[in-house]
Amino acid sequence: MHAIPPPEPPLRLRDLIDAMRKLGHAVRQLQPPAHVSDARGAALAVTTCEGAIVSVNRSAAGLLGYASADLVGKQLADFAHDEDRAAFEKPLCSGTDDAFRSFDVMLAGRTGRRMSFHVYQQTFASGDPGRRLRLMLFVEPVVGTAAELAPAAAHTELHEDAQHRRAAWLSMGQQRERQRLAAELHDGMGQALTLIKLMVEDARMRLRRGQADDAAQLLDATVLQIRDTIGEMRQICGELRPLALQRLGLPAALSTLCRRVEQSSERLRVVFACGINDGNIPDHLKADIFRVVQEALNNIVSHAAASEIHVELQGDATTLLLSIRDDGSGYDMHPLTGGAAHSNGLGLIGMQNRVEAHGGAFTVSSRSEGGTEVAASWRL
Known part of the structure; x- marks a missing residue:
């Protein structure tokens, strides 16, 4: 008989958000900022103290080349290279009483390529009084060449202010993200297009041999592959910038999003109010505001059992305010399952990171x- 693994400890959203705030505070105390995170959003995972993955968000899963659902239940140490596994397991499974700690790891993704990360780890309570969980933030060390580091060094010499130092590191992080996107297009889209080319060539050869039925079946499979590839390309483009923002502007795009959510449910009413013009909203905030509202609405529809949602975007010369309120069950009333933690818990943390x-x-x-209120504010 196979041994039955122990059940995962319940993951409560209130505890998860509190752990993220503590983790963020501890990371900000570390000076100087020696690492940068993925520009698309923080790479986060929740594990047991033994290293079993309870939940992982899309950014962290993408670093390893997997979907989030493929990683839940696996041991994080399994993704260490054979030569690095022993060194990884020691910091991963030790120090269970440490609330916050950080360490370097070397992981191998789906392709086998070894990648270096710095891990910030925050231990927090689970719904099971006898067990604890760990929130992990994975960031990539900045280990560029001297020519790559020189602009940032010169910038910090001229501007000692902390805001300018962060801007220098962010610029380097954006360059890293461009490199990651290029690799994603090459490894994902490039391989998909190559496969389509080979399938079409195979079908053409079968036609020449008179195997019309076989060629037709292969072409049908090719059409499905093309559809999947188009979907992947749209997903990549949507991550870079929602198309609705370019066509409509932020207020109109949010209004359209709210109407779409309302139409998806017979019992749900979504009210959108905007007291600011699109031209008065900083361009660098528009995509993040749209994503925050989108994620909040998805969470409410999936988990809150609400009948009414109010989305408000207001602003004046100095402040921009966003509020999403619902009349549902409340965010802290129910423990999260492993699947719900990604869409609800780590999704909220991703929203916090964007803001x-x-x-x-x-x-x-x-x-x-x-019900629940999600609120964000920015100084203009």
């Missing part, structure tokens, strides 16, 4: 009259 990356403030709170 705070541009100096904003992010809060999630249960309302006294019932």
